[in-house]
Amino acid sequence: MSRPNEPESAAETTSNRFREPPIAVRDGIASWTTTVDPPGGIDADTLSTLRAAMADEPLRDALATTFSGSAASEGTDGGESGTEGGESGTDGTKRLGGALSRSALAAEYAARDTLFVDPADAWRIPVADSIGGRCLDVNAGFGTRSLLLAELATTVDAVDTELASLSFLAARDDYASADRVTPIHAEPTSLPAPSTPYDTVVADLAGRHRPDSLAATVDGLTDHLSPSGALLLLLDGWPRLGGVTDAIDLGEPTRGAPDGRSISQALRTGVRGYERRLSRMGFDEVDLYALVPDSTDPSSVIPVDDPGAIRRLLDTGLSDGTTVQRLITLAASGAHGTGVLDRCWPAYLAVCHVDGDADGSDRHGIDRDEIVRHRSDGGSADDGLAVPDTNGLVTRGGGRSTVLVEDADGSLAGVTKVPHRRAHAEFTLDEVRTMRELRESERDAPDSQGIxxxxxxxxxxxxxxxxxxxxxxxxPTYSETPARGAPLSGALSRDPERFRRVLELGFDWLVRLQSRYGTEPANWSPAVVRDELRFPEFGLEPPSIDDPIRLFKTPCHGDFHPKNVFVDGNADGGSDEIGPVTAVIDWELGDTAGNPIADPGFFVLQTARLVFGGLEAGIDAAFTTPGPYADAVRDVVGDYCDAVGIERRAFVTCLPVVWIHRLRRCAARGATASYSARAVRRANDVRVIRDHQSAIATALGVE
Structure with a gap:
């Protein structure tokens, strides 16, 4: 339910922070402006309905109430389903469709995608030493950034002119840090001087928040900052200012007319241009990080002065990006080393300090042990912190981000995995528990025969x-040694033999895992099986099951797909010698006693999706259309079922558990992905699988 927010208490509490009282209290929020802008990116009536529901029930229940129509819809208009791993179609656009009404699904997806960004603001990781104490967050919107900053800072004042967005923020209960965030209705120019200067000021000056004058805006923000504080600015680069990213559909739309001054803007909004401009504004130290593809939801964060991180980004983009990202990366590859790349980054984070000699660990003059809290419930302060290496290329995932740390010679020295938010801490602990149990079990004993x-x-x-x-x-932050070998995803191909080889390698490893650690197969009652396939929050109820099904419990990876499986051999070079499996990484969705179909089901579906460009396209090409791909799937799935002692009927019946497992694990942890647009996509994928289940059963030879 929403947090109490009486107008009198809001005005009294907030006014103590500033030298001038608010001019009004609107919707329980202290206001210093008459400007009331509409909420960005979401229908106002939808937000109003959700906000009213939040007054009576927790946020997740309020979302279910608000979107109950789409959750219950059974119509279908076809189209591609959303995807895991890449989470988007081959053309870079998020795809919707399947068992829900397309219009209802699109509306719910868009609303949740606007309100909640799963892996928001991964740029905090490399600059955490510059965030702390009293924090001001300018253009805070719906407040996710403010709530995340509050996990590092003592308090956060969230400023915006979108009153409805601030009202939503005031009612949010999905972050334990919410009681340290105060919404403030104001413009940056109308915000009065604080009673005590801020230690950290964060300002989103990109996209629709781009100011007419960067110098005037920065000058006003600096007035609120303590002499030893840090100013963090989110800025657009020339490709976004010039409309280039819109033209190639890269990142969030800029929602504004392109700036025609392309040559001058390229000079002024590149790395050296921003460094010179901000230095002239009085900052002794300016550190820039490139954000790709944009500042709203960057998938990569790159120190612009780190050639190793830039090289690794380019290498990753060429081998593993979408079609559009590969084109951009290819163009950037030609620019690297010529100075042109400095002007081609689409967005930036600028970290500015007046006191350039201050030590990052205490530049706010505060005790880190007093402001750092590591418990997921926002409780006790940490008393024994260490700081793993976070200097390098940051790539964001669903529940956490990964920092690729290099040696002096440019080789990969380690991988550091950082939770996006404290509620995601349990994913790291799940990973450690699951991997420890697997590693400590007769490490050198031979496996059972695979397929x-x-x-x-x-x-x-x-x-x-x-x-x-x-x-x-x-x-909890996990640092691990780099995996030996190369990702199996490099071997993905429409060549039928390579397609079969990828499936065989993945399923062979799973047979050996499940045979070593799994329980003996037993008959599960229809009620037990149906419970495995149920997720009521999104209206996911399984069909009737008449007979018991033979299954077992086994350790479960939870995200087993070719990108997380490493193999010996030149997987990227077209070599026929691929294998064996050398490592399986990213166990954050792991479970020591899971459903056996979660991993093989996801592996075959994800392999087909990656090869054929979408979930439904993959089902059609690799399951239901006769030919070499369907033959490979039928043979490998059949060999798997025979090896672990279950029927193919069990595999088909439990195939939806692939996404039910994710929904349940995220819901149990309170993760953003349990109520964001990603949850809508996963729930729809369950419906897509159920729509095709009969055809899949026929293709696999189930009578």
Whole structure:
């Protein structure tokens, strides 16, 4: 339910922070402006309905109430389903469709995508030492950034002119840090001087928040900052200012007319241009980070003065990006080393300090042990922090971000995995628990026979990465040694033999895992099986099941797809010698006693999706259309079922557990992905699978 917010208490509490009292209290929020802008990116009536529901019930229940029509809809208009892993179609656009009414699904998806950004603001990771104390967040919107900043700062004042957005923020109960965030209705120019200067000022000056004069805006923000404080600015680069990113559909739309001064803007809004301009504004130290594809939801954060991180980004983009990202990366590759790349980044984070000699760990003059809290409930302060290396290329994932740390010679030295928010801390602990249990079980003992008769197979325990757990300001942070080999995703191809080989390698490893650690198969009652396939929050109820099904419990990876499986051999070079599996990474969705179909089901569906460009396209090409792909799927799935002692009927019946597992794990952790647009996409994927289940059963030979 919403937090109490009486007008009198809001005015009294907030006015103490500033030298001038508010001119009004609107919707319980202290106001210093008459400007009331509409909420950005969401229908005002939808937001009003949601806000009214939040007055009587928790946020997640209020979302279910608001969007109950789309959750219950059974119409279908076809189209591609959303996807895991890449989470988008081959053309870079998010795809919707399947069992929901397309219009209802699109409306719900858009609303949740606007309100909640799953892996928001990964740029906080490399600059955490510049965030702390009293924080001002300018152009805060619906407040996710403010809530995340409050996990690092003592308090956050969230400023915006969108009163409805601030009202939503005031009622949010999905972050334990919410009681340290105060919404403030004001313009940056109308906000009065604080009673005590801020230690950190964060301002979104990109996209629709782009000011007419950067110098005047920065000058006003600096007036609120303590002499030893930090000013963090989110800024657009020339490709966004000039409309280039809109033309190629890269990142969020700029929602504004392109700036025609392309040459001058390229000079003024590149790396050196921003450094010179901000230095002239009085900052002794200016550190810039490139944000790709935009500042709203950057998938990569790159220190612009780190050639190793830039090189690794370019290498990753060429081998693993979407079609559009590969084109951009290819163009950037030609620019790297010429100075042109400095002017081609689409967005930036600028970290500015007046006191350039201050130590980042205490530049606010505060005790870190007093402002750092590591418990997911926002409780006690941490008393033994260490700081793992977060200097390098930051790539964001669903529940956490990964920092690729390099040695002096440019080789990959380590991988640091940082939770996006404290509620995601349990994912890291789940990973550590699951991997420890697997590693410690007779490490060098031979596995049972898989589906491949290959003597080179590496025992499963030796394919589990090793690492260390450290408590940081973001919560439990896991650092592991780099995986040996190359991602199996590099071998994905429409060549039928390579397609079959990828499936065989993945399923062979799963047979050996499940045979080593799984329980003996037993008959599960229809009621038990149906419970495995149910997620009522999104209206997901399984069809009737008449007979018991033979299944078992087993350790479950939870995100088992070719990008997380590493193999020996030149997977990217078209070599026929691919394998064996050398490592399986990213166990944050792991479970020591899961449903056996969660991993093989996801692996075959994700392999087909990646090869054929979408979930439904993959089902059509690899399951229901006769040919070499369907033959490979039928053979490999059949070999798997025979090896672990279950029927193919069990595999088909439990196929929706692929996404039910994710929905349940995220809901149990209170993760953003349990109520964001990603949850809508996953729930719809369940419906898509159920729509095709009969055809899949026929293709796999289930009578």
């Amino acid at each position: 491949l008769d290959e003597a080179t197979s590496i025992p499963v325990p030796r394919t589990i990465p090793e690492g260390s757990l450290t408590m940081t300001r973001f919560g």
